[in-house]
Amino acid sequence: MTLQLTTSGADLQVPPAPPRPLVEVKDLTVKFVSREATVQAVNGVSFEMAPGEVLCIIGESGSGKSVTMRALMRLLPKRRAVLGGSMRVADYDIRSLSERQLTEVRGSTISMIFQEPMTALDPVYTVGDQIAETVVRHEGCSHNAGVARALELLQVVKVPSPERRLKAYPHELSGGLRQRAMIAIALSCRPSLLLADEPTTALDATVQIQVLILLRKLQKEFGMGVIFVTHDLGVAAQIADKVAVMYAGRIVEYGNVRDVLTRPRHPYTLGMLASTIHGGQSRDTEIETIPGNPPDMRRLPPGCSFAPRCRYADQACTAAVPPATAIVPGRLTCCIKAGHLTRAVPQSEIA
Amino acid sequence: MLTVNGLKKHFPIRGGLFNRRTGSVRAVDDVSFVVLKGETLGIVGESGCGKSTLARLLMHLIPKDAGELVFDGEGVDEARGLTLRELRRNMQMVFQDSYSSLNPRLPVEDSIAYGPKVHGMPRAEAKKVARDLLEKVGLKPELFGSRYPHELSGGQKQRVNVARALALNPRMLILDEAVSALDKSIEAQVLNQLRYLKRHFNLTYVFISHDLNVVQYISDRVLVMYLGQVVEIGPVDSIYARAKHPYTKALFSSRLSMDPDDRVDEAPLTGDPPNPINPPSGCRFRTRCPLAEDVCAAKMPAIGTWIDRSSHLAACHMEDASSGHSRAGRAPDAAMPSHAIAAAVNP
Numbered sequence: 001m002t003l004q005l006t007t008s009g010a011d012l013q014v015p016p017a018p019p020r021p022l023v024e025v026k027d028l029t030v031k032f033v034s035r036e037a038t039v040q041a042v043n044g045v046s047f048e049m050a051p052g053e054v055l056c057i058i059g060e061s062g063s064g065k066s067v068t069m070r071a072l073m074r075l076l077p078k079r080r081a082v083l084g085g086s087m088r089v090a091d092y093d094i095r096s097l098s099e100r101q102l103t104e105v106r107g108s109t110i111s112m113i114f115q116e117p118m119t120a121l122d123p124v125y126t127v128g129d130q131i132a133e134t135v136v137r138h139e140g141c142s143h144n145a146g147v148a149r150a151l152e153l154l155q156v157v158k159v160p161s162p163e164r165r166l167k168a169y170p171h172e173l174s175g176g177l178r179q180r181a182m183i184a185i186a187l188s189c190r191p192s193l194l195l196a197d198e199p200t201t202a203l204d205a206t207v208q209i210q211v212l213i214l215l216r217k218l219q220k221e222f223g224m225g226v227i228f229v230t231h232d233l234g235v236a237a238q239i240a241d242k243v244a245v246m247y248a249g250r251i252v253e254y255g256n257v258r259d260v261l262t263r264p265r266h267p268y269t270l271g272m273l274a275s276t277i278h279g280g281q282s283r284d285t286e287i288e289t290i291p292g293n294p295p296d297m298r299r300l301p302p303g304c305s306f307a308p309r310c311r312y313a314d315q316a317c318t319a320a321v322p323p324a325t326a327i328v329p330g331r332l333t334c335c336i337k338a339g340h341l342t343r344a345v346p347q348s349e350i351a
Numbered sequence: 352m353l354t355v356n357g358l359k360k361h362f363p364i365r366g367g368l369f370n371r372r373t374g375s376v377r378a379v380d381d382v383s384f385v386v387l388k389g390e391t392l393g394i395v396g397e398s399g400c401g402k403s404t405l406a407r408l409l410m411h412l413i414p415k416d417a418g419e420l421v422f423d424g425e426g427v428d429e430a431r432g433l434t435l436r437e438l439r440r441n442m443q444m445v446f447q448d449s450y451s452s453l454n455p456r457l458p459v460e461d462s463i464a465y466g467p468k469v470h471g472m473p474r475a476e477a478k479k480v481a482r483d484l485l486e487k488v489g490l491k492p493e494l495f496g497s498r499y500p501h502e503l504s505g506g507q508k509q510r511v512n513v514a515r516a517l518a519l520n521p522r523m524l525i526l527d528e529a530v531s532a533l534d535k536s537i538e539a540q541v542l543n544q545l546r547y548l549k550r551h552f553n554l555t556y557v558f559i560s561h562d563l564n565v566v567q568y569i570s571d572r573v574l575v576m577y578l579g580q581v582v583e584i585g586p587v588d589s590i591y592a593r594a595k596h597p598y599t600k601a602l603f604s605s606r607l608s609m610d611p612d613d614r615v616d617e618a619p620l621t622g623d624p625p626n627p628i629n630p631p632s633g634c635r636f637r638t639r640c641p642l643a644e645d646v647c648a649a650k651m652p653a654i655g656t657w658i659d660r661s662s663h664l665a666a667c668h669m670e671d672a673s674s675g676h677s678r679a680g681r682a683p684d685a686a687m688p689s690h691a692i693a694a695a696v697n698p
Contacts, residue, residue: 060534061505160622174623175398204397205561205605210618212607231534234607238614257611275539277564278609279591286543287568290536293504 021048022090022193022225023072029084030067030076030249037298041067043249044085046324049242051192054219054226056236056257058272059246062294065229068246069195072227073112074102089193108138111186115198117178121170127154127181128166131188138189153184158214176207180214187218194219196228200235212238233276237261245269248295248305251324255331265333267310267341304335312337352523352555353386353409353442358418360404364628376627378404380579382418386523387660391549391556393570393587395563395602397624401579402559406527409557410444411435423522440470443516447528449508453500459511460485460496466518477518484514487551489544506537510544517548523555531560542569563606567591572660575599578627578635581654585663595665598636634668644668646675 030042042064049055059065070076072087074094087094090109097105106112114120122130131153132146141149147166154162157180170178179199186194196215200208216239219226230236236243240257245266253266264270271290281287292309295301301308303318310317316336324332335341359382361375379401386392396402407413409420411428419426422441426432433441446452453462463481468474482492488510500508509529516524526545530538542565549556560566566573566587573590575583575598583596594600601619608615620639625631634652637643646668654666668674 060536176623204624205563206397206601206618206620207623209605209607209615210621213615213618232607233535233609237609237611238607240611261609261611272535273609275536276609277539277542277562277568279564279567279606281564281568283568286546287539289539289543291540293506293537294534 019051022051022053023047023049023227024088025068025072025085026087027085028068028071028087029082030064030071031082031084032080033082034080039297040300041249041297042071043300044321045246045249045251046085047244047251047254049225049227051225052219052223054216054228054239054241056240056243057227057229057246058231058233058236058243059229060231060272060294062297063246064249065246066197067249069112069197069227069229073106073110073195075112104138107134107191108189109191110193110195111189111191112195112197113179113182113186113199115201117175117182117202118170120182121178123170126167126169127173127184131181131185134185134188149188150184153188154181156187156218157181157184159184174207175203176210179203179211183211183215183218187222190222190224192224194224194226196226198229198231201230201232208235209238215239233261233273245272248300249297250305250321250334251332252306252334253332254324259331265327265331265338265341266306266335267312267337268306270341271309312340352388352423353557354421355385355409356383356419356421358382358405358408358420359416360401360408360413361416374628377579377630378627379408380630382576382579382581383654384574384581384584385657386555386557387572389553389555390571390660391558391569393566393573394557394559394576395561395566395573396576397561397602399578399624399627400576401627402561402576403527404579405576406444406525406557406559409525410442411438412444436470440519441521442523442525443519443521444525444527445509445512445516445529447532449505449512449532450500452512453508453515455500458497458499459503460492462500463511463515463518466515470519480518481514484517485511487517487548488514489540490514504537506533506541509533509541513541513545513548517552520552522553523557525557525559527559528561529558530565531562538565545569563603575602578624578630580635581666582636583663583665584654584657585665586661589661589663593663595663595670596636596667597640597642597669599665601639634666642669642678644676 026046028042028045032039032041045068057065071083072094083095092105128147128150131150132143135141135146135149136143151162151166154165159165159177159180200211203211228239236257243255243257243260244251245253247268253260253269260269264273274288275290277287290309295305303320304322307313307317322334322336324334326332327338358379360379361377363372364374364376366373382405394402408415422433422438427438428435460481463484464477467477467480482496485492485496490507490510530541533541548554558569570587573587574581577598583590583599594603604619622639625638631638632648633650634647637647652666652668655664657664668676669678672679
């Protein structure tokens with residue numbers, strides 16, 4: 001009895017425990033199996049995400065970032081993709097959901113927006129009908145109520161003259177408006193997690209910034225968690241709270257956006273920052289590059305996948321896959337040389 | 352080196368009864384500029400502004416509707432001028448999609464040697480040229496020469512494309528979004544390679560891209576396009592430091608900073624570019640321009656006269672003291688505070 005009292009008394013002293021993470025991914029692996037070869041697209045990805053947080057997954061093409069997203073949404077082809085590990089979003093164990101449960105979860109708990117809105121929208125229905133359909137499906141209201149909600153949503157995503165746009169077909173809208181319409185569909189049932197797969201990559205610079213600002217605003221208003229996949233460090237800097245850098249199907253670095261972008265602790269992040277051209281770069285010097293090419297996902301090199309391109313690598317790097325180590329709490333890097341990295345770029349050039 | 356004068360391309364839109372011409376997309380509308388020998392001219396603009404149509408017109412891949420092209424003092428494709436065959440020997444192009452611009456059924460070595468062979472070079476010699484070029488673009492010929500395009504990565508294919516473009520020993524290269532599809536680390540490799548080749552072969556580049564940072568890095572002069580027209584042209588430092596046209600300013604302030612503490616809260620422009628089928632009258636940017644006045648709708652602003660490589664011109668009534676715009680002739684900074692570009696009218 002006394003013992004119990006002391007523990008509860010001690011509990012009162014410590015700050016309230018952090019809320020249960022919205023997303024918990026443990027050791028996720030995805031293999032695509034075909035007769036010719038097995039592509040190891042995702043090789044043990046683990047992360048957690050708090051509710052209302054924006055996590056940016058940064059990586060080059062083929063690093064497994066989109067596959068991770070699709071795995072979370074269970075959008076991968078059932079026969080070809082072999083999954084391992086576990087994924088939990090809110091109260092759902094994603095891998096054990098039945099098809100019927102999936103249709104419930106998709107849209108209401110997890111929503112997704114894609115890079116190319118034209119292919120994600122149905123060309124033969126008006127934008128209003130498509131938004132209304134989602135609302136009717138999940139909330140069981142009448143079609144008219146769904147259309148009324150669609151109008152509201154178009155106003156929320158700042159589509160000009162929404163009454164007119166409600167009756168427009170996707171091909172009648174510009175790229176920016178289409179992406180807004182898609183965001184409207186994704187948000188129609190107030191999901192707690194939004195998966196955004198390069199949603200601004202296909203947009204022009206002046207439109208991209210509008211959509212980014214909108215997404216940031218809506219994320220705050222709705223208090224939803226967002227996993228945002230991008231290859232553009234500038235986009236990450238604009239929107240992320242946390243950043244996970246992926247390389248060859250693994251998260252190689254994780255931390256607060258500021259820490260990762262200004263004090264990278266993995267040679268790949270360092271190299272990527274150095275090879276990204278930023279405004280005011282001297283024209284007289286060559287750009288620093290990461291030598292070589294990303295690995296073939298059918299035949300991954302042993303140990304650290306980045307070792308063949310890494311200037312710091314030695315034999316220890318190819319012996320085993322480096323484990324994720326916390327340099328400081330909440331900051332992970334998968335590099336056994338993390339303590340020995342010298343800056344590739346001077347501090348002043350980062351900003 | 353290359354003078355472009357009043358170049359126009361209107362794509363017809365057909366429809367209705369008897370498939371009549373019902374309108375046209377004014378993809379490139381009265382564009383004039385010069386490319387100087389040995390320079391890199393960067394062309395920037397949003398999608399649909401006519402950058403790629405312009406590139407195809409320069410290469411004569413599509414026929415022009417009006418205007419003239421003078422390459423090194425000789426008119427192109429006119430009587431007693433340069434023939435197309437001669438033009439294409441001197442001017443080559445690299446496209447964005449590295450895969451679809453290579454023949455999938457030829458080893459890359461043969462793809463590179465194809466051009467010289469067509470232009471009359473003996474087979475063995477063409478092969479040697481191809482191998483030398485592979486070496487020059489950083490691919491070992493003994494390792495890569497006999498491979499097919501599908502066996503190469505994106506960056507390697509784009510290197511092959513550059514080699515193929517260089518096989519005829521051209522003096523000018525048009526790079527249409529040549530590095531845009533590549534990952535950042537590979538993009539940096541190819542850009543370094545391009546800079547090396549330019550020095551080595553004394554090339555002139557027309558570098559088309561939507562990436563403002565890359566254009567700033569690689570260009571000597573920059574041309575900004577909006578809806579088929581040139582809105583601003585000038586030396587790179589001058590344009591990036593003191594942009595004159597409101598569109599150029601908005602475009603530059605849409606660049607994303609890599610600093611998480613430097614987040615943009617207000618977009619510099621609202622809306623998307625208008626439809627090039629029915630461009631706005633007068634200045635085409637006026638529908639999104641916060642500083643537009645009546646004069647902007649009434650008449651089209653002229654870009655002014657080009658004098659030499661340091662000329663910095665903008666097609667805006669505010670640059671022309673006699674235009675009647677209330678801000679005309681004022682100091683550029685007073686004319687356009689960056690935070691004032693927020694409330695623009697939507698088309």
